[in-house]
Amino acid sequence: MSKKLSLLDLAFFIAESEASPKHVAGLLIFERPPKGGAGYAKKLYQDLLAATDVQPPFNRVINFSLSGWPCWEEVDEVDLSQHIFYHKLKPKQNSRSDLYQFVSQLHTPMLDRSRPLWEAHVIDGLPDGRFALYQKMHHACADGITMARWTAECLQEQADAEHFVPVWTLQYNKRSSDKRRAQNQQILQNMMSGAKGFGLQMLGIGRLATMLLLEAVNLTKNAIALPFVANGHTPLTGQVTRGRQFATVSVPMERINHVRNLTRSTLNHVALTCLDGALHRYLQDQGVKLEQPITIQMPVNLRQEGEKSLGNKIGIILVELSPPTDDPYVRLRNIGFSLRNVRTMVDSVAPAAIESYTIIMGLFGQIAEMLNMSDKAPPTGNTLVSNVPGPSKHLYMRDAKMLEMHPISTLPPSNLLNITLFSYAGQLAFGLIATDKLPNLERLAEYIDQSFTELESSVSAPLAPAREAPAKPKKTLKFFKE
Numbered sequence: 001m002s003k004k005l006s007l008l009d010l011a012f013f014i015a016e017s018e019a020s021p022k023h024v025a026g027l028l029i030f031e032r033p034p035k036g037g038a039g040y041a042k043k044l045y046q047d048l049l050a051a052t053d054v055q056p057p058f059n060r061v062i063n064f065s066l067s068g069w070p071c072w073e074e075v076d077e078v079d080l081s082q083h084i085f086y087h088k089l090k091p092k093q094n095s096r097s098d099l100y101q102f103v104s105q106l107h108t109p110m111l112d113r114s115r116p117l118w119e120a121h122v123i124d125g126l127p128d129g130r131f132a133l134y135q136k137m138h139h140a141c142a143d144g145i146t147m148a149r150w151t152a153e154c155l156q157e158q159a160d161a162e163h164f165v166p167v168w169t170l171q172y173n174k175r176s177s178d179k180r181r182a183q184n185q186q187i188l189q190n191m192m193s194g195a196k197g198f199g200l201q202m203l204g205i206g207r208l209a210t211m212l213l214l215e216a217v218n219l220t221k222n223a224i225a226l227p228f229v230a231n232g233h234t235p236l237t238g239q240v241t242r243g244r245q246f247a248t249v250s251v252p253m254e255r256i257n258h259v260r261n262l263t264r265s266t267l268n269h270v271a272l273t274c275l276d277g278a279l280h281r282y283l284q285d286q287g288v289k290l291e292q293p294i295t296i297q298m299p300v301n302l303r304q305e306g307e308k309s310l311g312n313k314i315g316i317i318l319v320e321l322s323p324p325t326d327d328p329y330v331r332l333r334n335i336g337f338s339l340r341n342v343r344t345m346v347d348s349v350a351p352a353a354i355e356s357y358t359i360i361m362g363l364f365g366q367i368a369e370m371l372n373m374s375d376k377a378p379p380t381g382n383t384l385v386s387n388v389p390g391p392s393k394h395l396y397m398r399d400a401k402m403l404e405m406h407p408i409s410t411l412p413p414s415n416l417l418n419i420t421l422f423s424y425a426g427q428l429a430f431g432l433i434a435t436d437k438l439p440n441l442e443r444l445a446e447y448i449d450q451s452f453t454e455l456e457s458s459v460s461a462p463l464a465p466a467r468e469a470p471a472k473p474k475k476t477l478k479f480f481k482e
Contacts, residue, residue, distance in 0.1 A: 003060075003072045009140040010070055011359060013062065015366050015413070019242045021110040023117070024144045025136035025408040026151055027103055027246075032129040033159065033399040040400070041124035041131035045086040048120065051166040054078040057141045058116055058168035078116055078168075089125035097442075099126060103134050104244045107408055107433070111138055118168070130403070135167065143299070144407050144420065148388045155395035155402065164398055230295040230382045234288050235438055236279075237379040237414050239372060243436035248406055249445040250429045251452050259452075262459045265332060268339055268387075270455070271421055271428065272296075273332040275385060276321040277451035282444045293320040297384040297412060300346060300354065315354035316362065316412075317342060318381050328455040365413035379414040390424040406431045417441075 005013075016022040032040045060072040089098060102123065111117045117138035124131050137147060150172070154165045230237070251274075259270050279294055300315045319342055322334035346354065361380060368377035388407045395402045406429055407420045416438045420431040430448050434441050 005062075005070050005072065005140065008355060008359065011362070012138070012140040013064075013070070015362075015369075016110065017370075018110060020240045020369065020411060020413070021108070022139045022410050023107075023111055023136045024139050024142065024147055024410060025107055025134060026147060027404075027406040027408060028133040028135070028151070028397075028402055029126070029404040029406075030131055030133065030397060030400040031403050032131060033161075033401075036129070036400065038129075041088075041122055042086060044131075044398075044400075045084065045122040047164065048084050048122070048166055049080050051164075051169050052078075052080060053169045054080075054116075055169060055171050057172075058118055060141070061116055062113055062140070075116070082112075082115055083119050083168075085119070085121045087121060087123050089123065091125070094125050094127060099123065099132060100246045100248075103132075103408070104246045104433075104436075106134055107136065107246070108242065108244045111136070117141055120166075120168075131400075133397075136408075139410055144386060144388045144409055148390055148405070148407060148422070151405070152391050152395060155397055157393060157395060159396045159399040159401065161399040230379050231288075231290055231292060232378050232414075234283055234290075234382065235286050236283075236382050236417050237374070238416055239374040240369060240411050240413065240416060241435050241437055245434055245436050245438070245441050246408060247432045247441045247445040248429055249448050250404075250427045251449065253423060253426050253428055255452070255456060256428055259456055259459055263329070263332060265336060266339075267423075267428075269332055269336045270452075271387070271430075272319075272321060272335050272339075272385070273328065273455055274448050274451045275419060275430070276331055276335065277328060277454065278444060278447035279383070280324060281447045281451070282440075285443065286439065290324060293323050294383075295320050295381040297381040297415070299384075299386045315351070316358040316384075317346065317354070328451070328458040332455065332459075362413065369413040374414040377414065380412070381415070383417045383419060384409075384412050384415055385419045385421070387421040387423075390422050392423075392425065394425045404429070408433050411435065 012022040056074060057072065059074050059078050061075055062070065063073045064070045087102070089102065106119075106121055111119065118141070119136050121134040122131065123134060126132060135147075135151070142150070150167050150170065154167045154170055156163050232238075256267065256270050260266065263269075275296075276294060280290065283290060296319050297316050298319050300317055320338050322331040322338075325331050325334070365374070365377075365380045368374045386409065390405055404427075405422060405424045407422050408431060409418045409420050411418050411433070417432065417434040420433070422429045422431060430445065432441055432445055
C-alpha cells in the first residue's frame with residue numbers, strides 16, 4: 001500500500017542534508033523500580049526487540065519514484081535489530097552532562113532512507129539506578145507534538161509490570177489519518193490548479209503579504225514580525241554545520257503559575273520573557289548587544305481541536321520579543337502585546353494559507369543553506385522556539401516511573417539553536433539543541449533559570465501604578481496549551 005506525501009512533508013526531505021538532518025526525537029529518563037534489579041534496562045531492550053507487530057507509520061519506507069509523486073510504502077517486515085539499540089554508559093562517565101553528550105551524538109546522523117525512518121535507543125548505567133530511552137523519527141513522519149502524544153499514549157498513569165505497548169505497535173487513528181491524507185491531497189491540488197480553494201488560499205497569502213507591507217512602511221505596529229530583518233551578526237545564526245549539543249533547564253510549574261496569577265499573564269508570556277532575558281544576556285557574553293528586539297520563529301499547530309492525524313500540520317510564524325530592557329516586567333508586558341497581535345494575525349487567515357506562507361518563507365532560507373550562503377544571507381529569525389504540551393502527571397512504562405521527558409528537535413536553515421519547551425509532571429523544561437560550534441550552551445541554560453528568578457522577584461513586589469499589569473488576553477496561541 002502506498003500513500004503520497006504532502007507538500008509540507010516532502011519539504012523536510014528536500015531540506016535534509018548530512019549537516020542538517022530532519023528528524024525529531026525525545027529523551028525519556030526513567031527510575032528503575034525497587035525490585036527491577038541491575039538488569040532491568042537490558043531486559044526491557046530485549047522485550048522491545050520482541051515487539052514485532054509494527055504499525056504505520058513505523059513500517060513505511062520512502063519511495064522517490066521518477067514516474068510519480070514521492071510516496072510512503074509499507075513493508076511486510078521490519079528488522080527491529082536495525083532500529084532498536086542498547087548502550088551502557090561507563091561508571092564515572094554517566095553524569096547528566098555525559099548523557100546529554102551521548103544523546104547529542106545519537107541525534108547528529110541522518111536516518112537511513114532505505115529503512116523505516118525511526119530508531120529507539122535504551123541507555124543504561126545512569127546514576128541511582130536510572131536509565132533513559134532516546135527515540136527519534138523523521139519529521140516527515142511526525143511533528144514534535146504528534147510524537148509526544150504517541151509516547152504518552154503508550155504509557156500509563158500507574159505502575160503495571162504487565163502493561164507494555166511500544167510506540168511502534170500502537171494502532172493510530174486510521175480514520176483521522178485518511179482524513180488528513182485527503183486534506184493534504186486537496187491542498188496540493190489547490191496549489192497546482194486554478195480551483196476555488198486555491199483562490200481562497202492565495203487570498204490568505206495576499207492578506208499576510210499586505211500585513212507585511214504595512215509593517216514594513218511603519219503603518220502598523222507589530223501586526224506581524226517581518227522576515228529577514230533579524231540581526232544576522234550574532235552567534236545564533238549562520239550556516240548550519242554537522243555536530244550537535246544538547247542542554248536543559250527546568251522550572252516548577254507552581255512557580256510559573258504564581259507569576260501568571262500575579263501578572264494576569266499566560267504561560268506563553270512567562271516562558272518567552274525568560275528566554276528573551278536569557279538570550280540578551282548570553283549575546284552580551286559573546287560581545288553582541290542588540291538594539292532591536294530578538295525575532296523568533298514559532299511553529300503553530302494548525303490542527304483542529306481533537307484532530308489526531310499523522311504527518312505534519314504546522315505553520316511557522318515570526319514573533320518579535322521585547323525591545324531591549326533591564327526591567328523583567330516591562331519585557332513581560334511587551335511580549336504579551338506582540339503575542340496578542342500575532343493571535344489576531346493567525347485568526348485572520350486560513351490554515352492552508354499559513355502552511356503555504358511557511359513553505360514560501362522557508363524556501364529562501366533553504367536555498368541560502370544549500371548554496372552555503374547562510375553566513376551572509378539575512379536569517380529568517382534569530383532562533384526557533386516551540387512548545388510541546390505534555391502530561392500533567394507522572395507516567396510509567398511498565399513499572400518504571402518516567403521522571404523526565406525532553407523533546408529534541410531539528411535546526412531550521414540559518415539557525416544554530418532551537419529551543420523546545422515541554423511541560424510534564426509539574427515542571428516546564430527548556431530543551432536546547434544547537435550545533436556544536438555555538439559557544440557555552442550550558443551558560444544559556446543557566447541564564448534562563450536566572451531570568452525567571454529575576455521576573456519572579458520583580459512581580460512579587462507591589463506593582464507601581466506605572467507598571468500596572470496588562471489585561472488578561474482572551475485567547476492564547478495554539479502552539480502553547482495551558
